Amino acid sequence: MNGELTPPVSERDHVHGRADAPVTLVEYGDYECPHCARAHPIVERVRARLGDRLRFVFRNFPLGEIHPHAVHAAEAAEAAGALGKFWPMHDTIYEHAQSSPHALDDAALVRYAGTVGVDAESVREALDYAVYEDRVRADFMSGVRSGVNGTPTFFINGTRHDGAWDEESLLEALEGRHSTR
Amino acid sequence: MEQQRQEGEPRSPAADSGHYGRQTHHHATPVPPGQRAPDFTLKATPDQELTLDDFRGKPLVLAFYPADFSPVCGDQMALYNEVLPEFHRLGAELVGVSVDGVWCHTAFASARKLHFPLLSDFEPKGAVARAYGVYRDGEGTSERALFVLDGDGVVRWSYVSPIGVNPGADGILTALEGLAAKDAPKDAPRAVASSPSASTSSEARP
Numbered sequence: 001m002n003g004e005l006t007p008p009v010s011e012r013d014h015v016h017g018r019a020d021a022p023v024t025l026v027e028y029g030d031y032e033c034p035h036c037a038r039a040h041p042i043v044e045r046v047r048a049r050l051g052d053r054l055r056f057v058f059r060n061f062p063l064g065e066i067h068p069h070a071v072h073a074a075e076a077a078e079a080a081g082a083l084g085k086f087w088p089m090h091d092t093i094y095e096h097a098q099s100s101p102h103a104l105d106d107a108a109l110v111r112y113a114g115t116v117g118v119d120a121e122s123v124r125e126a127l128d129y130a131v132y133e134d135r136v137r138a139d140f141m142s143g144v145r146s147g148v149n150g151t152p153t154f155f156i157n158g159t160r161h162d163g164a165w166d167e168e169s170l171l172e173a174l175e176g177r178h179s180t181r
Numbered sequence: 182m183e184q185q186r187q188e189g190e191p192r193s194p195a196a197d198s199g200h201y202g203r204q205t206h207h208h209a210t211p212v213p214p215g216q217r218a219p220d221f222t223l224k225a226t227p228d229q230e231l232t233l234d235d236f237r238g239k240p241l242v243l244a245f246y247p248a249d250f251s252p253v254c255g256d257q258m259a260l261y262n263e264v265l266p267e268f269h270r271l272g273a274e275l276v277g278v279s280v281d282g283v284w285c286h287t288a289f290a291s292a293r294k295l296h297f298p299l300l301s302d303f304e305p306k307g308a309v310a311r312a313y314g315v316y317r318d319g320e321g322t323s324e325r326a327l328f329v330l331d332g333d334g335v336v337r338w339s340y341v342s343p344i345g346v347n348p349g350a351d352g353i354l355t356a357l358e359g360l361a362a363k364d365a366p367k368d369a370p371r372a373v374a375s376s377p378s379a380s381t382s383s384e385a386r387p
Contacts, residue, residue: 063259063260063263064263065259065262065263065293065294065295065296066259066293066294140263141267144260144264144267144349144350144351144354145351145354146351147349147351148349149257149260149346149347149348149349149350150256150260150347
């Protein structure tokens, strides 16, 4: 309801871009959500167009009961992140997510880990032992606290963006916020 | 199962309100905080009824919503389903209420894998929603309205959301934490301190 990002972006987050960028875009997403998969290339293009003016942050918001692979996909991305490859894994998961019903099962996630250059076995173990379960749940609860009510939900400079998120709309919202600073 | 919200559509009441027919203003007033919650006896399954009294002794979250199968991914009930462990940690129970029939609720709960009861405010239609002041005559459904009741059945917090807007869960959690803090002995740790969300802030990390 309040729509303010809680907690704010910090060093625990996965961040693309400069810390001193004037605009910060935070996405709460679910790797198995088709709308998030559609948002992924849009965010890529917006990032390319804004360059150093934009910092992008991704937080997990898996709806595990309706998307049975979403939690493990998030944990796999975190596991790759612990090995320095969060963004390659994030991109790979979204690029494949909607390609087949098995695109996000454990075997596929482990395979993606191999393709982005992290030790696939360590990702498998992280899934088997739910090493990043708490981390993913903490992201989820921060989203709940921030008023996330579906995925994807975006925050621009800490305030929930309730408007459209096609490329032009998102860009307009990001630049509008930018120009008011 | 999947939402129809397109990236081109704003997340505004207009986004999915068309589904529920024309917008009309309701003139009833939701039962305010401090007032006793109206009693109810509603079917939760084809052969089981739940009453307000069944929840005595613990906080109850009543979530009125317009209809089963609203076309969004992270719809309100699916979201609450995911937050359910936090509601339980705060000692509370959750029920959803709509005018849909029990068989519809059964199918909806099964499709969304819901782990809390859905009550059927079906006959006489919307009677409980009316008693709580959250019925929309024009549409024949309830508002999207939230009530947090204490263990004595007194309304402690309520919120009516624009009909097309999922109000999320943050308001409910804040209300439940407020209840837990008031009910706890002064020297006892607040329930909120054990919430996992407390560990999400960077300050709380070592």
